[in-house]
Amino acid sequence: MINLTIKSPEIIFVTIKSPEIINVTIKSPEIINVTIKSPEMINVTIKSHEIINLTIKSHEMTNLTIKSPEIIIVTIKSPEMINLTIKSPEIIFVTIKSPEIINVTIKSPEIINVTIKSPEMINVTIKSHEIINLTIKSHEMTNLTIKSPEIIIVTIKSPEMINLTIKSHEIINVTIKSPEMTNLTIKSPEIIIVTIKSPEMTNLTIKSPEIIIVTIKSPEMINLTIKSPEIIIVTIK
Known part of the structure; x- marks a missing residue:
């Protein structure tokens, strides 16, 4: 298939x-179910006012762009993914499974559940006004940036992490498990619970006017900086 263009006021089932x-x-304007299965995919662009179920399975994917004001379920499975961009004012479930991800950008004012599983990840940027659940599992991660005024639960599991930046007005739970971590920066006016477990950590910077509980477990730590006018409990092991 070289070029495929579908324009329809209402699509119920599409399987490619x-x-x-x-x-x-x-x-x-409205898509109920879209399923795309292809070993090789170059450019995929989906524009819809409402998407209920979107499932994409592809061995190789170069560019994937999804633009929709409302997305309920998005599942993407691809061994190789170069660029993934999701823009939506409201996203309910997003699941991305890919052994290799180069660039992932998710922009949404409200995200309920985001799960990213990838052994290798280069750049991941998530911008959202509200994030409920964010889970990232990656064997190698180079750059991860999360910008959200409100984050409820963030869980990051990665054996190797180079740069991690979290900027949020309010963070409830942040759990980071990584054997090796180079740079970790958390900036938030209010942090409730932060748990960091890492055997080796080079630079850790936490800036927050109010911190309730911070637990850091790391056998080797080079630089640790915590700036906060009010700290309730800080435990470093």
């Missing part, structure tokens, strides 16, 4: 199975 897809563009 192709060994090779070059360009796929789907424009529809």
Whole structure:
């Protein structure tokens, strides 16, 4: 399949199975179920006012762009993914499973559940006004940036992490488990619970006017900086 363009006021079921897809563009105010299965995919663009279920399975994916004011469930499975961009005012469930991810950008004022599982991850940027659950599991992670005024639960599990930056007006629970961590920066006016477990840590900076509980477990730590006018409990092991 070289070029596929679908324009429809309402799409109920769309299933695309192709060994090779070059360009796929789907424009529809309402999409119920979209399933795309392709070993090779170059460009996929989906624009819809409402998407209920979107499932993409592809062995190789270069560019994937999803623009929708409302997305209920998005599941993406791809061994190789170069660029993934999701823009939506409201996202309910997003699950991304890919052994290799180069660039992932998620922009949404409200995100309920985001799960990213990838052995190798280069750049991940998540911008959201509100994040409920964010889970990232990656064997290697280079850059991770999370910008959200309100974060409820963030869980990051990565054996190797280079740069991690979390900027949030309010953070409830943050759990980071990583055997090796180079730079970790957390900036938040209010942090309730932060738990960091890492055998090796180079730089850790926490800036927050109010911190309730901070627990850091690391056998080796080079630089640790905590700036906060009010700290309730800090435990360093």
